Amino acid sequence: MNSKDLQQSEYDQFRLFLEQQCGIVLGENKQYLVKSRLAPLMKRFNVESLSQLVNKTLGLHERQLRAAVVDAMTTNETLWFRDQYPFELLKTKLFPEFKGLNRPLKIWSAASSSGQEPYSIAMSVAEFQTSSPGVLRMGAQIVATDISNTMLDMCKHAEYDALALARGLSAERRKKFFKDSGNGMAQVIDPIKKQVNFRHLNLLDSYALLGKFDIIFCRNVLIYFAPEVKAKIIAKFSQALNPKGYLLLGASESMSGLSNDFDMVRCNPGIIYQKK
Numbered sequence: 723m724n725s726k727d728l729q730q731s732e733y734d735q736f737r738l739f740l741e742q743q744c745g746i747v748l749g750e751n752k753q754y755l756v757k758s759r760l761a762p763l764m765k766r767f768n769v770e771s772l773s774q775l776v777n778k779t780l781g782l783h784e785r786q787l788r789a790a791v792v793d794a795m796t797t798n799e800t801l802w803f804r805d806q807y808p809f810e811l812l813k814t815k816l817f818p819e820f821k822g823l824n825r826p827l828k829i830w831s832a833a834s835s836s837g838q839e840p841y842s843i844a845m846s847v848a849e850f851q852t853s854s855p856g857v858l859r860m861g862a863q864i865v866a867t868d869i870s871n872t873m874l875d876m877c878k879h880a881e882y883d884a885l886a887l888a889r890g891l892s893a894e895r896r897k898k899f900f901k902d903s904g905n906g907m908a909q910v911i912d913p914i915k916k917q918v919n920f921r922h923l924n925l926l927d928s929y930a931l932l933g934k935f936d937i938i939f940c941r942n943v944l945i946y947f948a949p950e951v952k953a954k955i956i957a958k959f960s961q962a963l964n965p966k967g968y969l970l971l972g973a974s975e976s977m978s979g980l981s982n983d984f985d986m987v988r989c990n991p992g993i994i995y996q997k998k
Contacts, residue, residue, distance in 0.1 A: 832923075874920050956969075956983070
């Protein structure tokens with residue numbers, strides 16, 4: 723057996739472990755994904771095979787290894803201004819609805835990955851304030867959470883290579899919102915960085931300590947969860963939203979059959995959900 727192969731029973735145990743730890747449901751035939759994500763950890767934790775790595779992960783005393791494995795399996799690549807329309811909707815529909823708010827607008831990016839989504843939201847706030855001065859008088863506070871500590875460290879540093887910068891970022895925005903930091907890298911400028919507060923959170927845990935929000939982004943995340951887990955997460959989002967607050971899901975995600983707490987608002991393009 724190849725050192726990077728897993729027996730079916732080991733794969734099935736690992737799938738169960740991942741679902742219990744963070745709610746993510748791996749399909750029956752995703753061994754290739756486990757191999758590609760976990761193979762780099764073999765050298766780091768000095769194990770000779772993926773089978774050994776998985777079996778150690780399933781043991782109760784390997785906290786550091788468990789954290790690294792969850793980290794590796796939950797890390798997703800993402801884009802700046804992904805799908806474009808949610809960020810246009812912020813500026814054309816949502817931000818204007820909060821005109822006259824006598825506190826900062828509260829926004830939550832619920833799976834910040836490598837930081838592109840919350841920083842795209844912060845850039846959208848800056849662009850809106852330039853085009854519509856005085857509407858969001860108190861500005862916005864953005865909270866961004868993720869389960870991966872590796873990703874959160876990267877987010878806080880806010881430095882990206884040429885490949886990451888090429889994914890969805892216009893030359894105009896690159897020039898306006900980034901400063902070169904050498905070796906082909908660029909860093910988000912401080913006024914944008916300071917708008918975002920990054921925090922560690924597992925979406926299966928309580929959201930109570932985060933406070934209440936006017937807008938929640940949870941895009942392209944729920945697809946990884948089983949239906950009953952999705953329903954629980956959406957119920958918690960409802961509790962975390964202020965009355966008439968908005969929830970934005972991914973383009974291919976639907977709330978159908980999962981919650982009665984929201985009205986579906988059809989936009990052109992896209993669909994968003996408003997708390998009843």
